[in-house]
Amino acid sequence: MTRRRASAAERLRWMHDRLFEAYGPQKWWPAETSFEVIVGAYLTQNTSWKAVERSLANLRAAGAMTIEGLRALPVSELQTLVQPSGFFTRKAPALKAFVAMLDAEFGGALEKLAAAPTEALRKRLLELPGVGPETADAILLYALGHPVPVADEYLRRVAERHALLPEPPDRGRSGYEALAALTREALGGGSLAEEARLYNEFHALTVAVGKAHCGRVARCEGCPLAADLKGRRP
Numbered sequence: 223m224t225r226r227r228a229s230a231a232e233r234l235r236w237m238h239d240r241l242f243e244a245y246g247p248q249k250w251w252p253a254e255t256s257f258e259v260i261v262g263a264y265l266t267q268n269t270s271w272k273a274v275e276r277s278l279a280n281l282r283a284a285g286a287m288t289i290e291g292l293r294a295l296p297v298s299e300l301q302t303l304v305q306p307s308g309f310f311t312r313k314a315p316a317l318k319a320f321v322a323m324l325d326a327e328f329g330g331a332l333e334k335l336a337a338a339p340t341e342a343l344r345k346r347l348l349e350l351p352g353v354g355p356e357t358a359d360a361i362l363l364y365a366l367g368h369p370v371p372v373a374d375e376y377l378r379r380v381a382e383r384h385a386l387l388p389e390p391p392d393r394g395r396s397g398y399e400a401l402a403a404l405t406r407e408a409l410g411g412g413s414l415a416e417e418a419r420l421y422n423e424f425h426a427l428t429v430a431v432g433k434a435h436c437g438r439v440a441r442c443e444g445c446p447l448a449a450d451l452k453g454r455r456p
């Protein structure tokens with residue numbers, strides 16, 4: 223009897239289950255409020271979380287970790303506070319643009335923003351300066367509770383090294399959307415709350431395996447996902 227080959231979505235679902243078994247619940251996003259998640263999602267672009275934490279600490283100390291606090295802060299001061307996480311001349315105005323959009327279109331209330339339909343909200347977020355698909359989806363999922371997958375460089379590397387897609391996903395928009403579609407196929411289909419829970423956990427678990435094993439260089443020995451390679455070289 224010949225055995226059917228597992229589909230890419232089935233393999234990705236196995237990866238989620240295997241990583242959860244190996245690492246346990248990740249309790250993401252590491253933040254105290256939804257607004258802090260949003261600020262973190264902007265600041266984490268192209269930098270380490272350690273650098274973001276220094277900027278977040280500055281913002282907290284200056285009383286600027288709230289919508290009101292950030293609204294009142296001149297952009298030049300905001301630049302100084304977020305300097306540790308890099309690209310501050312771009313990130314500070316981008317954060318101010320988010321607050322301006324929230325004020326102008328949603329009465330300054332995150333609850334009103336969160337109540338908008340997912341597709342329309344994603345489109346609106348992507349129109350903002352400094353917001354690409356990963357930032358938009360991280361805000362939607364972790365700050366606003368919408369069931370959307372987040373794809374990042376760690377997931378791209380895993381997908382490429384395990385040849386999950388017919389073509390290796392590129393670092394641009396089409397690669398991102400291909401990874402997001404595969405994640406939806408693998409983990410979607412349940413209730414909205416269940417989908418959000420799985421997307422939340424899977425992104426965090428992907429970051430965990432990326433940091434421990436699948437960085438710029440793959441360190442496959444002892445990696446929870448090594449069995450999926452079935453002896454192939456990554």
Ligand code: SF4
Pocket residue numbers: 380383384431435436440441442443445446447448449451456
């Ligand atoms: S380190 Fe190796 S086994 Fe682990 S996810 Fe990367 S390619 Fe796969």
